Amino acid sequence: MGVSEKKKVRKKAAPEAGKAKKPTPKARTAAASAALPKAPGGTDRLTQVSAAASVVAAIVLAFCLNVLVSRHYARWDLTTGGQFTLSDATKETLASLSEPVKLVVLLSKDDPLGVTVDEMLESYSAQTKQLEIERVDPDRDQAKLLEVQKKYGVLAGQKGDRVVTDTAIIAIAGERHHYVAGDDLVRVEEGDESRARPRLEHALTGAIRSVLTSDKPKICFTSGHDEPSLETAVTGYAELRERLVKNNFDVAAVFGADAAEQANPLDGCALLVLAGPRAPIPADHLAAMKTFIENGGDALLVVGPVPNPEQTDWIPLGVEPLTALAGVAVEADLVFELDPTMKPQRGDGEAFFPKVQAHPINRRLQREEDSGVMPLVFLASSIRDLGTALKPEPLLRTSERSVGVESFWQRSESAGMKPGPDDHQGPLTIATATERPPAPGKKRGARVVVLGAISPVMGGNWRQTEHYGTTLFVEGAITWLTEHEAFLDIPDKPLVTSGLKLTEDALSSIFRFVVLLIPLLVLAPGIYVVYSRRRRPAQPKEAES
Secondary structure (H helix, E strand, C coil): HHHHHHHHHHHHHHHHHHHHCCCCCCHHHHHHHHHHCCCCCCCCCHHHHHHHHHHHHHHHHHHHHHHHHHCCCCCCCCCCCCCCCCHHHHHHHHHHHHHCCEEEEEECCCCCHHHHHHHHHHHCCCCCEEEEEEEECCCCHHHHHCCCCCCCCCCCCEEEEEEECCCEEEEEEEEEEEECCCCEEEEEEEECCEEEECCHHHHHHHHHHHCCCCCEEEEECCCCCCCCCCCCCCCCCCCHHHHHHHHHCEEECCCCCCCCHHHCCCCCCCCCEEECCCCCHHHHHHHHHHHHHCCCCCCEEEEECCCCCCCCCCCCCCCCHHHCCCCCCEEECCEEEHHHHHCCCCCCEEEEEECCCCCCCHHHHHHHHHHCCCCEEEEECCEEECCCCCEEEEECCCCCEEECCHHHHHHCCCCCCCCCCCECCCCEEEEEEEEECCCCCCCCEEEEECEEHHHHHHHHCCCCHHHHHHHHHHHHHHHHHCCCCCCCCCCCCEECCCCCCCCHHHHHHHHHHHHHHHHHHHHHHHHHHHHHHHHHCCCCCCCCC
């Protein structure tokens, strides 16, 4: 290359060398970071400030979330049948607490019911701040247990290596207290298997209601006329009596041999229950009950048909003067419902589902009708309006196809249940409610409910969930008659298996499954893996690079 050509090359390169090269974004970021002061350890100030701001923001967010959660506390019950889901009756009771209520739980940590009780009490505490809970472990807190024994008269004893008490929970409000026994927390159903129905919510809410007031209206059940007993469960009134006591009523028997002897047996009674007599009522008892109603006393008159032992006629009970005070008469007949939509599949119609009429007594029952809840009545007599100045209102009625048969034992099979000349054609009334004119010095007149069947008040209704509608009717009638607070309406929880009953065949099946089948299922994959590995050809080692 000549000299002149070299000069030309230098001239072309000179301008390019003089131009400044523009920095890239990455280079600018690196330069800015390099310009920032470094913190000890090599991290720049901007990164440290950003990290600190992130931590502070996370703390503030967590604090706000905790405040939000505390103000909108919620628990989810995922147990079968909603075992810890509180009913509306319990929520209303807890929301209306005007004074603190203390619950002393006397259950050991080893007690099978301990965890269940604690979970339920958590649900209760979430509804109110008026509830104070104290737990006393009889096995570990001997000093506290002794203090509770002296103050509330609790009995305790040794059973094996554990201390047991006759009371599981004590509800306390001021000077009033109520005891809940262990048997009140769960009911064991009879049958081949040991199955239990939880009753914890019934017991707790009933105890709280019991200590909220010292005013307990007295309900007097008649006895001495062959009425069902207050002490019998299924075929008597023991279950109804238990419900009344837990809803702050006192219950007493009057007129019978076991009743307290008084000059006037109905003194102090807030409600008289003519409890299904099956024998004629003496004149003096009848006069006392009649005077009670005329002076403004409320009454529930339960009168069902009672045939004589020979099955040839009805026993005259002599209740006409009492039912006349309500403006009605109970007919000497037996009601048969012939509408197939209003009776169970079995039977000739002596058991049926009556139509519920509009009345304050049936308000709760009508709300449940859409979900299929209906009262069930069997062996009922019809009720006739006497046409007096009193205005009895029907509560339960049959269909137009029903028949009130006067002499059903004389009816031939060929005649069926077609109404005869002396029978009564539907629709028939089987329950009425009447409010009499006020007596002197009374704000309102006596309220009288007449029920032409004994079955709705029998104890079996409170033991069988399918009779829930019947219990709603009876409880609604008592609430209206006494103007007391609504009954504690807590639907029963589903049955759970509390024990395991094994037959010889079941034990043999378990043995084969546990001792033979499960080990084989575990060994089979292992044997297969070992066998497959032994059959796999050896892989040559790769040559070292």
